[in-house]
Amino acid sequence: MTSQTIKxxxxxxxRGGGADYHDQSDGHWIDDHISTPMSKYPEYRQSRxxxxxxxxxxxxxEVEASDGTVGFAxxxxxxxxxxxxxxxxxxxxxxxxxxxxxxxxxxxxxxxLYYGRKGIVLNTLSAVDLALxxxxxxxxxxxxxxxxxxxxxxxxxxxxTGARPDLAKQMxxxxxxxxxxxxxxxxxxxxxxxxxxxxxxxEQVGPDFWLMYDCWMSLDLNYATRLAHAAADFKxxxxxxxxxxxxxxxxxxxRKNMPAGMMVSxxxxxxxxxxxxxxxxxxxxxxxxxxxxxxxxxxxxxxxxALADAHGALVVPHGSSVYSYHFVIxxxxxxxxxxxxxxxxxxxxxxxxxxxxxxxxIPQQGRMSVNQLDKPGFGVRLNPECLLERPYSx
Ligand SMILES: C[C@H](O)[C@H](O)CC(=O)C(=O)O
Ligand SMILES: [Mg+2]
Numbered sequence: 173m174t175s176q177t178i179k180x181x182x183x184x185x186x187r188g189g190g191a192d193y194h195d196q197s198d199g200h201w202i203d204d205h206i207s208t209p210m211s212k213y214p215e216y217r218q219s220r221x222x223x224x225x226x227x228x229x230x231x232x233x234e235v236e237a238s239d240g241t242v243g244f245a246x247x248x249x250x251x252x253x254x255x256x257x258x259x260x261x262x263x264x265x266x267x268x269x270x271x272x273x274x275x276x277x278x279x280x281x282x283x284x285l286y287y288g289r290k291g292i293v294l295n296t297l298s299a300v301d302l303a304l305x306x307x308x309x310x311x312x313x314x315x316x317x318x319x320x321x322x323x324x325x326x327x328x329x330x331x332x333t334g335a336r337p338d339l340a341k342q343m344x345x346x347x348x349x350x351x352x353x354x355x356x357x358x359x360x361x362x363x364x365x366x367x368x369x370x371x372x373x374x375e376q377v378g379p380d381f382w383l384m385y386d387c388w389m390s391l392d393l394n395y396a397t398r399l400a401h402a403a404a405d406f407k408x409x410x411x412x413x414x415x416x417x418x419x420x421x422x423x424x425x426x427r428k429n430m431p432a433g434m435m436v437s438x439x440x441x442x443x444x445x446x447x448x449x450x451x452x453x454x455x456x457x458x459x460x461x462x463x464x465x466x467x468x469x470x471x472x473x474x475x476x477x478a479l480a481d482a483h484g485a486l487v488v489p490h491g492s493s494v495y496s497y498h499f500v501i502x503x504x505x506x507x508x509x510x511x512x513x514x515x516x517x518x519x520x521x522x523x524x525x526x527x528x529x530x531x532x533x534i535p536q537q538g539r540m541s542v543n544q545l546d547k548p549g550f551g552v553r554l555n556p557e558c559l560l561e562r563p564y565s566x
Contacts, residue, residue, distance in 0.1 A: 176241075176270045176311060181262050181300065182234045183254035184560035190230035190528035191246035191465060193491065193512060194220060200516040201335035207355035207390040209416065217357075228292070230528060232560055233257055233299040235307050237270055243307025243549060245299045245495070246528060247465040251563050253296040258564040260284065261300055270311060273304050277471045281444075294443040294468055301469025302495055302550070309549030316498040316550055317542070320470070323501045328540040331382055334513030338376035343521060344537030346508060347382025347409065348373070352399075355390040363395070367402050374406040386412040389441065393422045397429040410435035410459060417441040423456035435459055440490035443467045445475045452483040459486045461510075464495035473499060481505045493524040493532060494550040501542055511535055530555050 188195055196202055203219050210216040216223040231249035236242045247253065264279040280297045281288070288294065309316045317323055332340035337348020350373065354362030366385075373383055385408060387396065396414035403411070411434065415422040427436045437459035442448055444467065448460055460480050464473055477487045477499075487506045489496040500506040511534075515522050523532035530553040533544040545551060554560070 176237045176239060178235050178265050178268055178270060178304075178307075179238050179240075180236045181257060181265045181303075182236075182562060183257035183564065184232040184234070184562050185250045185254055186230040186232060186528060186558055186560055188229075188527075189514070190525055190558065191232075192226060192228055192230045192248045192250070193514060193524065195226035195229055196514075196516070201513075201518050202351070204335070205353050206351045207353055207358075207387060209389050211355040211390060212357040214357075228252070231257075231296065231299055232528075232554065233296075233303045235265065235300070235303045237307055237311060239311075241307060241310050243303045243305070243310055244554060245302030245306055245465070245469075245550070246525060247295045247299040247302075249292055249295040249299065252292055253299070254563050256284070256293060256296045257300060258566045261297070262566050265300060265304075270304065270307055273301065273308075273471050276304065277301055277469070281468075290443045290447065295466045298465050298467065298469040298472075301471050302465065305470050306549035313548050315546050315548065316470070317501050317545055320474070320499065320502040323542045323545075324504055325501065326542050328497060328501055328535070328542075329508045330511040330535045330538050330540070331384070331508060332511050332513050332518075332538075333386065334518030336513070336518040337373050337381070337383060339519050340513065340538075341377045341381050344535070344539065345511065346538055347384065348377065349384040349386050349412065349510075352385050352387045352390065355387075356392055356395045363399065363402075366399065367406075370403055370406045370408065379407065382409045384408065384410045384412060384437075387414045389413050389416050391415060393425055393429075396426055400426075400429070400434055401431050404431040404434060408434055410437045412437045412461070413440060414438070420450050420454050420456055423451070424454045427455060427457060437461055437488070440466070444472055445479060448476045448479060452479055452485055457485065459488050461488055461490040463490040464492035464499060466490075470495070470499060477503055477505065491524060493529070494545075494552055497533065497540060497545055498550060501545065511538075527555055528558050529553065 229250035231253035331347035
């Protein structure tokens with residue numbers, strides 16, 4: 173395999189679900205009055221699609237080795253991501269050895285520093301990196317979790333994110349994370365509704381099931397502190413992404429303000445070892461949540477995770493489907509994983525990147541055996557019924 177080089181890299185886009193899991197149709201819980209940084213504008217409060225949460229769509233990156241074997245990965249990045257891959261990053265990938273992941277990562281990162289560092293550029297870079305890991309696995313006929321050092325346990329355990337933790341409990345998950353629906357602009361009435369929802373769910377699921385609130389960057393320090401203290405009565409396990417991702421100082425203060433036993437989690441919109449270093453060194457949170465498809469891919473996540481381990485923080489990746497599963501099963505400081513409920517009513521388990529991937533494993537009774545991951549690479553295929561477009565080529 174070491175002699176294999178990369179013949180070609182190709183970038184495609186897709187609309188409607190897939191890696192851009194916010195790109196859903198009307199009536200989906202994920203777009204039903206969720207608190208966001210845009211909620212202060214009443215006209216953008218009811219729907220996140222109204223302010224363009226789904227404008228990017230899915231990006232698919234394929235890398236083809238000299239023997240014709242193809243690795244691929246997906247992310248959120250759509251057409252701008254496709255442009256970056258085809259017009260800029262391709263020069264560092266084509267002709268390189270398949271195993272040169274560190275060098276390719278470094279060249280992609282350093283060459284985009286002047287317009288990158290986070291966001292869409294890092295999403296795109298992540299997809300290239302993950303496609304290379306998929307290709308290495310396929311060429312070696314080994315699952316990626318084996319390339320990462322091997323599973324440290326026989327199964328993954330999941331909590332579910334969605335509007336119905338009560339149903340998630342019946343489906344065997346270990347916890348349920350609700351989207352916070354009302355932000356500071358909705359005042360005391362909104363705060364009361366948030367707490368009523370939590371109280372109702374606590375009643376439904378009993379005292380021991382984990383309940384969390386995902387605040388999607390939408391609160392301020394005062395509101396988040398008040399919410400956390402009031403939510404302690406209903407045994408909220410953690411408060412997630414309460415503040416804007418650049419407010420490291422706010423997170424550090426929030427963590428100090430937490431009621432006993434409640435954790436702060438964040439990081440799904442953070443990227444690279446340098447971004448996570450700030451979160452960890454400033455004591456911003458107990459759990460970091462890098463999205464494997466956004467934070468820099470696996471090559472970077474290995475570094476982020478080691479740093480978190482040294483700081484005593486857990487790494488529970490945001491979403492990321494198979495890209496998370498293959499990593500989490502190999503790390504002691506990633507004791508459980510997230511499953512995003514993509515059924516419109518959160519009432520059944522469907523694959524997270526539905527409909528884009530074939531063979532995408534799903535939890536059964538909130539668990540996934542390592543055997544479900546024992547296929548070469550990430551073990552998934554592109555669904556030929558999803559019509560991919562290649563907007564640029566080089
Ligand atoms: C439910 C959240 O608002 C968001 O759509 C997903 C997320 O942040 C998470 O799964 O975590
Ligand atoms: Mg979140």
